[in-house]
Amino acid sequence: MVLVFIDHDGTKPKKGGLEAVTRAREIAGALNSPVFGLVVGHGIDGVAAEARKYVDTLYVVDNPAFAEYTPEKWTAAAHAAAQKAGAKAVVAPASRTGRTWTARLAVRLDAGLLEDVLEIEPSAEAVVAKRYTFLNRVLETQRAAYPVVVTSKPNAAPLAEPKGDGQVEALAVSLGELEARVEVLEKIQEEKKRVSLTEANVVVTGGRGMGSPEAFKLVEELADLLGGAVGATRAVVDAGWRPYAEQVGQTGKTVQPALYIALGVSGAVQHQAGMNKSKVVVAVNKDPDAPIFKETDYGIVGDVHQVLPAMIEAVKKLKD
Amino acid sequence: MKFVAIIRQVPDGEAKLREEGGRIDLSGATMILDQMDEYAVEEIIQLKEKHGGEAVIVAFGPERTKEAIRTALAMGADRAVFVKYEGDADPITEAKALAQVLKEEAPTVVFTGGQQADWDSYALGPAVAEALGWPSVAWTTAFELADETQATAQHDLDEGAQRVQVKLPAVFTTQQGLNEPRYPTLPGIMKAKKKEIKEIPAEELGITGTRVEILSQAIVKIERKQKILDGTKEPEKAAEELVRLLHEEAKVI
Numbered sequence: 001m002v003l004v005f006i007d008h009d010g011t012k013p014k015k016g017g018l019e020a021v022t023r024a025r026e027i028a029g030a031l032n033s034p035v036f037g038l039v040v041g042h043g044i045d046g047v048a049a050e051a052r053k054y055v056d057t058l059y060v061v062d063n064p065a066f067a068e069y070t071p072e073k074w075t076a077a078a079h080a081a082a083q084k085a086g087a088k089a090v091v092a093p094a095s096r097t098g099r100t101w102t103a104r105l106a107v108r109l110d111a112g113l114l115e116d117v118l119e120i121e122p123s124a125e126a127v128v129a130k131r132y133t134f135l136n137r138v139l140e141t142q143r144a145a146y147p148v149v150v151t152s153k154p155n156a157a158p159l160a161e162p163k164g165d166g167q168v169e170a171l172a173v174s175l176g177e178l179e180a181r182v183e184v185l186e187k188i189q190e191e192k193k194r195v196s197l198t199e200a201n202v203v204v205t206g207g208r209g210m211g212s213p214e215a216f217k218l219v220e221e222l223a224d225l226l227g228g229a230v231g232a233t234r235a236v237v238d239a240g241w242r243p244y245a246e247q248v249g250q251t252g253k254t255v256q257p258a259l260y261i262a263l264g265v266s267g268a269v270q271h272q273a274g275m276n277k278s279k280v281v282v283a284v285n286k287d288p289d290a291p292i293f294k295e296t297d298y299g300i301v302g303d304v305h306q307v308l309p310a311m312i313e314a315v316k317k318l319k320d
Numbered sequence: 321m322k323f324v325a326i327i328r329q330v331p332d333g334e335a336k337l338r339e340e341g342g343r344i345d346l347s348g349a350t351m352i353l354d355q356m357d358e359y360a361v362e363e364i365i366q367l368k369e370k371h372g373g374e375a376v377i378v379a380f381g382p383e384r385t386k387e388a389i390r391t392a393l394a395m396g397a398d399r400a401v402f403v404k405y406e407g408d409a410d411p412i413t414e415a416k417a418l419a420q421v422l423k424e425e426a427p428t429v430v431f432t433g434g435q436q437a438d439w440d441s442y443a444l445g446p447a448v449a450e451a452l453g454w455p456s457v458a459w460t461t462a463f464e465l466a467d468e469t470q471a472t473a474q475h476d477l478d479e480g481a482q483r484v485q486v487k488l489p490a491v492f493t494t495q496q497g498l499n500e501p502r503y504p505t506l507p508g509i510m511k512a513k514k515k516e517i518k519e520i521p522a523e524e525l526g527i528t529g530t531r532v533e534i535l536s537q538a539i540v541k542i543e544r545k546q547k548i549l550d551g552t553k554e555p556e557k558a559a560e561e562l563v564r565l566l567h568e569e570a571k572v573i
Binding site (some may be wrong): 007009034068069070071072075081089095096097099100101102103104106107108111112113114115116126128131133134135136137138139140141142143144167178180181182183185186187188189190198202226234237244245247250251252257259269270273276277279280281282284286288294296297298299300301302303306307308310312313314318 | 331333334337355356392415416434439440441444446454457459472474478479480482483484485492494496497531533534537538539542546551552558560562564565566
């Protein structure tokens, strides 16, 4: 049996959850087994009604105790669902939270952990997965015999299509002393006007070459025109121009969009680790020797303060 | 109180990697203390400075890992426990070995890097916590110790952040912004040479192989088109041409 954790935004499954369903179906094909789903939260009838379309049976943990995420609670829910389903494989999106509780679950199930997989080749005995290592510089092929826990890298798997109406079952999860040891005091909301950085198809990143926090208005404008997210380099967030949540790179977020636009970004290795798997990379920099140009498909050597407004105009013209 | 940082030695991000027979050969690469672990080391030293007690480094890996341990000791940690293991490892296997060490050490708080720069993994901290039956907090950006039984922390979620109160002992993984790691000073480096590194062979902890097997490794090189336009004289023209290429050739906008 295969269990897939479908994460959601409170009303419907997230993109990452539907990508995870794709991987779960691949494993289910090799094991010739049905797919069990799991949704966790509080007041998530709407989520369940959507998520059931992707699985044969959907376990629903809908309970005030699960209103706020903690890795311990999520592990307890996934463990209960995995036990009930008799799961040999558990798949979850490689989101920040997903990457954390799946590690706990792998220990609890004595399973092999395949993190951030790009593609998988499941058989009846094991899952072979391809994933990046060494700061995205190496493509590694790993193999783990069942039971396995797999996290699916954002934007790597196609979104699953709905297949019909799965059966819905409420799942009771008993919480013990461990889960009681973490209390959520406060949830700090990110200002959310745009698609999330890791899920975005287009990312527009500004570097120190932008010159000032005010100059990011134009970065935002281009991102909005393209329906994308705004990114920033470490230098920019360290300077306090943008929030840490927007940082792309080794110590920030790893993105793999269809289009990555780097504006005034020199392209340190640590930054490249977070973006060098983007499908198309665009760079604008006044220094023709900036390392970013080595990782660029289309670039302009020039003053970003002249080029960026012109790019915005050109995109607007294209859209008209 | 006792504060532990779990560290790893990894290749420098700028180090040139070599591939040999379908495996990465690190023999010529510059190896460093994982930058995400530097935050962990800094945090436990600050905790010790503020609250007293002991700052202990715990590490797992091949013999060369001792260089990274010396760096952490030079930053100001007191002593180290080193589980020596020469083969391929994975975070779950390492976590099971280190949990045994930590059970014995009985620390108040454990810190480790939010990501391991060689494995590109996020699992070590939470896996260690699970193996011990302790809570874990990932991507910690602020940490405040109340007393030896309790701490509050702020950490990043998928979107936004959370402030949590945690009953100790617990494992926290680092995120940039947690602190500013100090550089080892010359006297620190000299002192570090005399500090204790207790070595434990991984076999003594029952670790003989890994749960996940590495079949092959290959250096990735994505060929980029490198169509670079000159926008120094006519920026509008270059911008228009760029947008045309993205629309007609790359078909991404």
